[in-house]
């Protein structure tokens with residue numbers, strides 16, 4: 001029904017009263033807004049930041065001694081909380097990054113949720129993550145997927161603690177107000193077998209079990225062993241001779257990203273000059289599997305070594321330089337930006353001069 005004259009009445013107030021009237025009626029005038037809604041280029045709240053392994057790991061170890069994991073707490077996780085985000089436990093506005101610590105004999109109980117997660121193993125052995133009945137063994141450098149709404153629990157049957165990086169699209173799914181969560185009726189879900197998903201792709205390239213392609217709503221491959229990743233990087237480096245070579249973890253049935261809402265990649269840096277400076281929309285979290293070097297982010301130098309984690313905000317200019325051969329695991333929100341036609345990159349003709357060096361806490 002159209003609005004007719006009877007529904008409206010004239011308000012005759014001065015400017016100050018008008019402003020007061022707007023505020024008390026939950027209205028905001030665009031002309032008086034303090035925040036810049038449309039900056040000419042992205043103005044992220046996410047700060048470039050770095051967490052040192054030498055700081056984080058001892059704290060995780062101590063948590064392992066004094067904090068138990070039972071129903072309720074569920075996981076011993078230290079979130080990399082970006083100080084630009086006003087106390088939120090997020091690494092960037094779209095990505096969750098954290099360190100998870102699981103001691104020998106411990107088990108993190110089974111549950112599922114709509115945010116998708118990846119586990120990237122940093123240290124330890126003798127752990128498997130069961131994903132919908134498939135017990136995925138975990139070794140350093142391996143990537144394990146726990147796609148949205150899959151049941152997952154983590155079990156350490158070994159004699160040493162394990163530490164891995166948790167990456168989730170949690171901040172994005174929270175923004176979309178679409179989080180659902182459910183506990184499994186059992187602490188540990190029944191196991192159908194070990195590393196089952198790898199049978200799909202390792203038996204014969206280009207051949208999958210008939211019907212597998214149509215039934216999958218997420219990547220049917222759940223475990224990406226480091227040995228394969230390393231071999232692929234080795235070959236790429238040998239073929240191209242490039243300082244920086246990268247592989248993307250994909251869903252083998254579609255060629256799309258292994259997790260639809262964030263990209264997973266591994267980059268290998270060879271000691272040489274600084275790489276070309278690039279900026280792109282969207283944020284990335286880097287996990288240094290091994291090696292050392294530095295990255296310059298918007299003119300600030302970040303020195304990194306094995307086990308460190310750092311984040312690059314949207315549209316920041318980034319280049320890298322390795323001191324020794326280095327493997328960096330990276331997650332980014334790029335698939336979301338691509339899907340929304342918001343993905344932009346720019347290659348800068350020269351390196352940003354280094355104006356400051358980041359002093360880690």
Ligand code: 1HN
Pocket residue numbers: 075077096098100108113117152154166168170
């Ligand atoms: C979660 O389920 C795990 O399953 C880790 O290991 C980190 C952070 C927020 C919400 C759920 C896990 C998480 C999480």
